[in-house]
Amino acid sequence: MVVLPKRRTSDDCTVPGLSSSFQEVPVLVCYLSTSFAVQKRYLLPLSRDSQRARELKMALLAFYSIWAILMELAVAFGPVPRITWEHREVQLIHFHEPEVSNYSTLLLSEDRDVLYVGAREVIFALNAMNIAEKQHELHWKVTEDKRTKCAVKGKSEQTECRNYVRVLQQLNDTFLYVCGNAFQPTCDYLNLISFELGGKNEDGKGRCPFDPAQSYTSVMVDEELYSGTSYNFLGSEPIISRNSHQSPLRTEYAIPWLNEPNFVFADVVRADENSTDGEDDKIYFFFTEVSVEYEFVGKLMIPRIARVCKSPTLKEPVIYGVFTPQLNNVGLSAVCAYNLSTVEEVFSKGKYMQSATVEQSHTKWVRYNGEIPNPRPGACINNEARGLNYMTSLNLPDKTLQFVKDHPLMDDSVTPVGDRPRLVKRDVKYTQIVVDRVRALNGTIYDVMFISTDQGALHKAISYENGMHIIEETQLFPNFEPVQTLLLSSKKSRRYLYAGSNSGVVQSPVAFCDKYTTCVDCVLARDPYCAWKPLEGSCVDIFQESETERNWIQNIGGDASSCSGLHSLMKLYGLDQTGIVADTLHVYFGVPDKVVWKFRDDVLRVESPKYRLLEKALLIFNLSEGDSGVYQCLSEEKVKNKKFSQVLAKHVLELKKHTTASPTAAAVPVRGATSNIELFNSLPDTVPEKTMFLKSNDNFLLMFLFLFFFSVKETLVEQGSVSHQSGEQPKPAHDTGYETEPDCGNGQLQARDVQAPREAKDKPFDVKCELKYADSDVEGD
CATH class of the missing domain: 3.30.1680.10 (ligand-binding face of the semaphorins, domain 2)
Known part of the structure; x- marks a missing residue:
């Protein structure tokens, strides 16, 4: 989740339901719930009657099937990355220490140019300009006594009972506030000068989760830690809290406030100093939770925003979030953007919801149309409230506080900028x-x-x-x-x-x-x-x-x-007896929208059996003298119905009959076989690079190569079956319905000096090609 300064445009992924929270008192008054996959009007009731239940399941199945089809159509022509950089193709800097894992907590100090990393039982300080340079290292392990107690409670002593650093927050210029768990959360103060802990060992309940796998979020605001996490060992009591030396506060445990939440992010939005209403700063919590508004076949997760008002500068921020459907086998992700003014409008002017029991209905919360007390419940303290002598939320009248407790949800939805996602991506x-x-x-x-x-x-x-x-x-x-x-x-x-x-x-x-x-x-x-x-x-x-x-x-x-x-880039291509392999991996970077091959200025028909177009190569079969000529590889990209073409590679192929009268040409060995192929680097001045192929009419040689290929193939088959000769039955491959197999560049020859020797190969193929399976029925966590 990201908060940015003001942008006047708006974006939208529909969000049903809101609720909020007090200024200074973190009682959730209004949450903003964002729903990407399912709208409220599409939810179906849960019936006790078996026939009605069957009808419900059939209706749900039909609904999700139609929804999935529509989403597939929506992203069928969605954007794809123009260029894909492999890990080894770009300059990346890595940091890793032996026997250390879970580098999941990062804090960037741009004033010091330091990146602080919280891992399992270790805190690192790295040079932010080059994280390979380690400046400090602090080991923070769990005592043997705590680890033993953790194991007695049924947790793994080797994994779960270790200290996973989960909170790294800048307290001031001298200290970091750090917390770890090991199923007994503990917090301490890290001195940035000596890089040592202060030894406070404060109780971390409500500030850090017990379980390293539980969700959590935190933000430090004016030396006060606002956090969302679980409060007990089982993780069954979620809270949002403010931890300070003066008056620690937390939410009460109530399902309408937090119902099995999964905390995602928290951040502060400072009040505008030039604002005339004098409102306080606000802390926003982003999370998903099980819906309390409706009954459903299963647990319906609803994305929400909770607001906590802080007693006293950004312009209007834009909030970005990533969303995935609750159905894991759909295989979609979305990015939505929200203007903060839209969120604030729902909090300040929207209708509230109240709990109600409605016969024969799935709805458990309905719109409240009654009287709203003054000051408005959930609103942060402003000049109007101060004029009524309400300086903080602690001074608010009981009527307003009780209303907040009974009406924690807002009825209005928040829609993204443009009333649609910014990005929907498949797979x-x-x-x-x-x-x-x-x-x-x-x-x-x-x-x-x-x-x-x-x-x-x-x-x-x-x-x-x-x-x-x-x-x-x-x-x-x-x-x-x-x-x-x-x-x-x-x-x-x-x-x-x-x-x-x-x-x-x-x-x-x-x-x-x-x-x-x-x-x-x-x-x-x-x-x-x-x-x-x-x-x-x-x-x-x-x-x-x-x-x-x-x-x-x-x-x-x-x-x-x-x-x-x-700029035409050219490269010498290797030749073998089946044809020419033109590898453009080093000619251009990435994969353009479309690659087109031309021969004598005519576009090659790749559906022809004579040609095979690989991802980054062209194979030509059954070479003859008629294949001599100029081959061009062009990239084509279409932008706003305008096509751009660019020559990536150009080379000339000449095929000549082999003559034994000329002793000057040296033969170049080919991978896996010997041949009469010859490469020549001498080219006319008009062509900067040239490749020649000498074709032999020796039918005996062709027969020998044909028999050699099948003998090698038989050997490989026999070697592959050795592991099953001991009586063990091989397990059949899982039939997934479809397979994906990357192209293999077998036969690719790199350009090199004609006289250079070739390395011997133990196997007839020089490229390993792995077959991958995909199954849409398997959840990909």
């Missing part, structure tokens, strides 16, 4: 989001969203002219583990992203502008951080340059017509 589960506000060269401001996934990837996306564009996808973690925490530095000259997971922390720049080697590629990326410098012929990060010149080329709309000339 991905988003986990975290941070947003940066960037000013492009033309002065336009864009919200750049960085969204992490449960597969260790990061999507960078922007919205423009009612559209959405995913600039790139970066694989942060090579083992495809979920990103648990995501932070963004706000320094304009040095912007980095920090991602935490179970195995370590990754530092990434916000843009990889230097990866774009041509003007067209730089502009078509539509990245607000990047611009093309014509004089230097390079793509640069505009925020790392001392001066930005007017003749730099940048167009977020994707108009690359300002680029003069195209």
